[in-house]
Amino acid sequence: GYGVAIFLNSYNGRLLGDVINSVAKAYNWKNFFREPRKVESITVPKETLKSYEGLYLFDDTWAAIGQKDGEFHFYTDGTFAKMYFTTPTQFINEEFQAVKTMITDANGQITGYNRHVNGKEFPSSRKITNLDAEQLSGQNIMGIGWYYFNNKQYLESLSTFKRGIQLYPEDLNMHMNAAHLYLYNNDYPNAIAIYKAHLNDMIRPGYSWIDSLKDDYKYFKNDKNDVTIFDKVFAELKIEKPN
Numbered sequence: 001g002y003g004v005a006i007f008l009n010s011y012n013g014r015l016l017g018d019v020i021n022s023v024a025k026a027y028n029w030k031n032f033f034r035e036p037r038k039v040e041s042i043t044v045p046k047e048t049l050k051s052y053e054g055l056y057l058f059d060d061t062w063a064a065i066g067q068k069d070g071e072f073h074f075y076t077d078g079t080f081a082k083m084y085f086t087t088p089t090q091f092i093n094e095e096f097q098a099v100k101t102m103i104t105d106a107n108g109q110i111t112g113y114n115r116h117v118n119g120k121e122f123p124s125s126r127k128i129t130n131l132d133a134e135q136l137s138g139q140n141i142m143g144i145g146w147y148y149f150n151n152k153q154y155l156e157s158l159s160t161f162k163r164g165i166q167l168y169p170e171d172l173n174m175h176m177n178a179a180h181l182y183l184y185n186n187d188y189p190n191a192i193a194i195y196k197a198h199l200n201d202m203i204r205p206g207y208s209w210i211d212s213l214k215d216d217y218k219y220f221k222n223d224k225n226d227v228t229i230f231d232k233v234f235a236e237l238k239i240e241k242p243n
Contacts, residue, residue, distance in 0.1 A: 002029050039092060041084040048088060051110055052102060055144060058115070058125035062140050068151055074100075075147060098122065131163055138168050145177055154184040172203050176212055180220075183229050192236060199237065214242045 004023050023029075049072045052065045063076035065083075073080045074093055081093035089102040098115040103124060105111050115122040128134060136144075141164035148157035158181035164174040175194055182191035201209045217234075221227045234241040 002027075039084055039086055041086065042088070044085045044088050054110070055128040055131070056112060056125040057128060057134075058123060060137070062128075062136075062144060063125065064144075064147055066151060131160060132166075134163075135167065136163075138164065138171055138174070141167065141174070142177075145181075149181070149184075154181055157181050158185055172198060172201055172209065173212070176203075176209070176216065180216060183233070188232065192233060195233060195237060210239060213239070218242050 002024075004020060006019050008019075049065075052072075053067070054065060056063045056065070061076070063074065065072065065074055067073070068080060072083055074083050074091070074096075075081070076096075079095050081095045083091045083093060085091045090099065092099050097117045099117070101114045101116075102110055103112045103114060110127055112125045112127050114124050131144075141160060145157050145160035145164065148154070148160060158178065161174055161178040161181055164171065165178060168174055175198060179191045179194035182188075182194070195213065198209045203209060203212050217227060217230050220230075231241070
């Protein structure tokens with residue numbers, strides 16, 4: 001079979017598809033290479049795009065339409081994809097094959113989007129209207145929470161991890177992430193209360209709560225997030241702060 005190992009010095013998942021597609025073309029991988037689609041894209045009013053913003057469920061996973069750095073995007077599976085609209089309600093992405101068409105109800109509210117690949121219809125997505133009413137998997141909760149965090153939507157990220165704690169109270173990672181997001185929402189008392197409550201716990205055999213806290217701190221720092229807010233945490237917990 002075909003295979004390629006890719007090492008990227010970047011968190012930009014959009015590059016992966018481009019690299020793989022280029023390799024497939026260079027080595028003539030049968031039924032793998034896709035010629036980039038050429039479409040006439042149109043400009044859609046910002047207010048219309050804002051009505052599309054939100055989370056969508058499909059195939060036991062999720063997607064989001066949102067804004068990052070002033071530009072609207074379609075996000076799923078770690079990839080921020082540019083949206084190319086062919087009509088005010090239909091768009092494509094270079095990274096994904098499906099043509100997506102927004103669905104509205106009788107009141108004009110967005111309820112999801114249809115998906116077609118080469119004319120074949122796939123199950124439609126459903127827009128989430130209330131995250132607290134959804135029975136999401138732990139993996140989906142984590143993904144949504146970190147998507148919001150990376151978009152600097154700290155309140156939405158906190159709400160997601162709080163829902164995760166409701167669904168998976170034994171998952172210490174949910175508690176850790178909630179503590180971080182209390183911190184990024186300037187709620188130090190709730191953050192430090194969680195950090196202290198689990199200070200002697202083990203995330204898994206051989207990996208402690210303190211190990212996880214230190215690793216998360218290094219991740220935030222390396223990803224250019226503000227980590228000065230952790231100075232007080234490490235001082236109060238009497239833990240040496242990582243370099």
